[in-house]
Amino acid sequence: MFDLLPVERLLFFGILLLSVISSILAHLQIVKSDVKFSRLLVVFTSVQILLAGGLLAMRAVAVKAFPMSGVFESMLILMIFIGISFLLLSAYLKQIWFVSVTAWMLLGVNILAAVVAKPASVLEETVRTPWVVVHALSMTMAGAMIVLASTMAVLFLWSQKRLKSKRFVTLFGKMPTIETLEKLNLLGLRLSFAAMTLGLISGIGLIAAKSAGLGMTLADWLSDSKIVLVAVSWMILLVTLVLRRVLGFGGRKIAQSTLVVCFLILFAFIGSKIFCKSDHDFEIKSSTQSRQVE
Amino acid sequence: MQIVLIGINHKTAPVEVREQLAFNTELVSDALGELAQAFGGCEFALLSTCNRVECYAVVEKAGGPTPKELARWLVEFRSVDYEAVTEHLYIKINEDAVTHLFTVCSSLDSMVIGENQITSQVKECYKISCQHETTGKVLNRLFHDAFRTTKEIITNTSIANRRVSVAGVAVELARQLFTDIKSSKVVIAGAGQMGELLVEHFLHEKCRDVTVVNRSRQRGCQLAEKHGVTNQPWEQLDKEILEANILVGAASAPEGYLFSKDRIKSLMSKRRNRSLLIVDITVPRSFDPAIVKIENVYLYSIDDLAQVAQDNIKLREGDLEQAIEIICQSVTAFMDWFVTRDIGPLMGQIRESFEHIRENEMEKFFVGPRQDAGCREFLESSMSRVVNKVCHCVIRHIDSLSKEHGAEEAEKFARGIIENAQQIISEDTKKNQ
Numbered sequence: 212m213f214d215l216l217p218v219e220r221l222l223f224f225g226i227l228l229l230s231v232i233s234s235i236l237a238h239l240q241i242v243k244s245d246v247k248f249s250r251l252l253v254v255f256t257s258v259q260i261l262l263a264g265g266l267l268a269m270r271a272v273a274v275k276a277f278p279m280s281g282v283f284e285s286m287l288i289l290m291i292f293i294g295i296s297f298l299l300l301s302a303y304l305k306q307i308w309f310v311s312v313t314a315w316m317l318l319g320v321n322i323l324a325a326v327v328a329k330p331a332s333v334l335e336e337t338v339r340t341p342w343v344v345v346h347a348l349s350m351t352m353a354g355a356m357i358v359l360a361s362t363m364a365v366l367f368l369w370s371q372k373r374l375k376s377k378r379f380v381t382l383f384g385k386m387p388t389i390e391t392l393e394k395l396n397l398l399g400l401r402l403s404f405a406a407m408t409l410g411l412i413s414g415i416g417l418i419a420a421k422s423a424g425l426g427m428t429l430a431d432w433l434s435d436s437k438i439v440l441v442a443v444s445w446m447i448l449l450v451t452l453v454l455r456r457v458l459g460f461g462g463r464k465i466a467q468s469t470l471v472v473c474f475l476i477l478f479a480f481i482g483s484k485i486f487c488k489s490d491h492d493f494e495i496k497s498s499t500q501s502r503q504v505e
Numbered sequence: 506m507q508i509v510l511i512g513i514n515h516k517t518a519p520v521e522v523r524e525q526l527a528f529n530t531e532l533v534s535d536a537l538g539e540l541a542q543a544f545g546g547c548e549f550a551l552l553s554t555c556n557r558v559e560c561y562a563v564v565e566k567a568g569g570p571t572p573k574e575l576a577r578w579l580v581e582f583r584s585v586d587y588e589a590v591t592e593h594l595y596i597k598i599n600e601d602a603v604t605h606l607f608t609v610c611s612s613l614d615s616m617v618i619g620e621n622q623i624t625s626q627v628k629e630c631y632k633i634s635c636q637h638e639t640t641g642k643v644l645n646r647l648f649h650d651a652f653r654t655t656k657e658i659i660t661n662t663s664i665a666n667r668r669v670s671v672a673g674v675a676v677e678l679a680r681q682l683f684t685d686i687k688s689s690k691v692v693i694a695g696a697g698q699m700g701e702l703l704v705e706h707f708l709h710e711k712c713r714d715v716t717v718v719n720r721s722r723q724r725g726c727q728l729a730e731k732h733g734v735t736n737q738p739w740e741q742l743d744k745e746i747l748e749a750n751i752l753v754g755a756a757s758a759p760e761g762y763l764f765s766k767d768r769i770k771s772l773m774s775k776r777r778n779r780s781l782l783i784v785d786i787t788v789p790r791s792f793d794p795a796i797v798k799i800e801n802v803y804l805y806s807i808d809d810l811a812q813v814a815q816d817n818i819k820l821r822e823g824d825l826e827q828a829i830e831i832i833c834q835s836v837t838a839f840m841d842w843f844v845t846r847d848i849g850p851l852m853g854q855i856r857e858s859f860e861h862i863r864e865n866e867m868e869k870f871f872v873g874p875r876q877d878a879g880c881r882e883f884l885e886s887s888m889s890r891v892v893n894k895v896c897h898c899v900i901r902h903i904d905s906l907s908k909e910h911g912a913e914e915a916e917k918f919a920r921g922i923i924e925n926a927q928q929i930i931s932e933d934t935k936k937n938q
Contacts (some may be wrong), residue, residue, distance in 0.1 A: 374678075377809050379678065386681070390684045391684050459774075459777030461800045462801060463801075464800075
């Protein structure tokens with residue numbers, strides 16, 4: 212976070228601050244069993260989305276291209292997707308727990324963004340094709356959908372646990388119905404699968420078109436940690452959805468699969484950067500560096 | 506004037522005594538008519554429910570019927586020996602009577618706190634009294650304040666929010682599981698009393714697809730016809746469960762469980778594991794408790810639901826303090842109005858007397874050479890303003906006196922001022938003559 216330009220740092224600090232305040236309000240909502248902060252949370256989320264959009268725009272101007280090579284940018288786009296989905300859903304789901312858990316989820320994404328924050332970078336000349344635009348956007352969309360599906364999965368598992376153990380009084384009026392949570396979880400999973408499939412196809416298209424220029428063999432691609440994790444996630448999603456269709460796979464198993472995939476995707480986005488070696492980024496230098504060069 | 510309450514309720518008398526004194530709608534009408542004839546100039550309202558019989562009256566302190574006379578009249582109207590029930594009766598005056606009505610109307614005095622039936626019954630009682638023209642300024646204000654207080658309590662506390670019956674909790678559970686309970690399919694296995702109660706509750710929630718399945722087809726048909734729901738033979742039960750969202754077990758097996766874990770498991774796989782809420786209201790239970798372990802099956806026995814109902818009652822009671830606080834505020838506001846209500850006409854008299862003095866003084870001034878003075882109009886309006894300001898000071902003083910020392914003290918003070926003013930007026934009249 213401290214590598215960012217002063218203006219970027221200011222904007223991102225604003226996002227983080229709003230996110231922390233939202234999480235505190237979300238906690239207070241649950242403690243007081245009152246939805247009075249919900250409107251404020253919607254306003255704060257909207258401001259966070261605007262600030263993230265502004266930050267992305269600044270980066271686009273800096274690198275004179277759509278900023279898509281860095282994980283930080285991906286996290287910001289992820290946050291925007293989740294935020295917009297939350298704003299759309301909050302018109303229908305007004306229960307305390309849904310609003311609060313989504314606020315915490317956004318804080319989680321913002322903290323992860325802070326961990327991987329770094330100056331804007333530009334893409335290698337070789338990979339600047341329409342494939343990469345489709346690939347980056349669809350993968351980020353898949354990530355956002357899986358995070359939202361996970362929110363629903365967490366709420367579903369918690370609700371189900373309370374209902375099964377007959378400690379359900381606390382749920383009444385504060386939690387969306389089990390049926391709604393299951394449907395939204397499944398919807399998120401399906402959208403994520405569709406976006407991920409598109410991302411994988413565009414990724415393969417990119418490899419087919421530019422593999423030689425990048426100097427990477429098929430073995431290099433297949434052993435890249437990020438690619439392996441995404442492929443495994445895609446396989447899990449596929450198996451889950453097939454089992455759902457064929458055997459009527461129930462809500463609990465769907466929720467558990469969602470959480471596993473969410474973990475894998477987040478690890479692929481961030482963890483692979485920190486813990487594993489990945490040549491997937493194709494960035495050449497930071498914008499500050501490029502400006503220094505100029 | 507004083508507000509009097511004479512009553513008997515489930516806390517002071519057993520049902521055998523209450524039923525002797527109970528009034529049906531016709532009897533209430535008769536009693537109100539006769540009360541108005543026997544004690545003219547008083548106000549009356551009569552509330553009679555299965556848990557209480559209460560008569561609210563506004564009577565003159567001096568010259569009006571005493572509370573005991575009223576109590577005797579009411580008891581004897583029902584041809585009951587007064588001495589036999591006197592120990593069960595309670596008599597409350599003024600503030601106590603007002604507090605009692607507010608407590609009753611907001612259901613804080615009911616067997617189940619938060620039930621809304623009593624509010625409707627109090628409204629009905631007031632409506633009948635209005636129809637017989639036995640209410641007046643005080644009772645009208647009292648009952649309207651009681652309804653407003655009840656609304657405030659319901660809005661600001663959660664005493665009426667939580668379900669406190671087994672059937673109510675079952676419906677609440679269904680609402681937590683299914684988004685659109687109206688289009689959920691409800692299957693009631695058994696047509697007993699509890700089964701019927703649940704049919705009523707689900708119909709109240711506007712469920713469109715309710716099916717009764719009973720061993721005795723005739724009894725099932727009767728229940729289905731009575732409530733306008735579907736009826737199916739017992740042999741079709743499994744087929745109905747395949748389509749159901751909510752299954753109510755209201756029929757026991759002769760021995761063991763009617764539904765074993767394996768039977769439900771097999772049904773669940775046929776229904777592709779769609780969520781199923783099972784409410785087992787039979788004793789002994791008709792569903793194997795192990796069924797709860799099956800994915801997407803939510804099983805609750807009558808004990809589970811009763812426990813929640815009990816917890817909800819406790820939670821409602823937790824809000825009691827807040828509700829009582831609201832009642833206290835309303836009672837204080839009502840009593841403030843009630844005690845100053847009699848002083849209102851006296852204040853009018855004070856103003857009238859002062860105006861009279863002003864007119865006399867003006868007449869005395871504008872005589873002889875001053876008769877056609879041009880300043881008359883100006884002087885009159887100036888004097889009027891002085892009288893208004895003096896009146897305002899006096900009225901404010903009387904108002905604070907009634908709040909600090911009671912209505913009687915304020916009345917005494919007001920009457921003193923009127924007497925003195927009248928004396929001045931009569932002296933002026935004598936002088937003029």
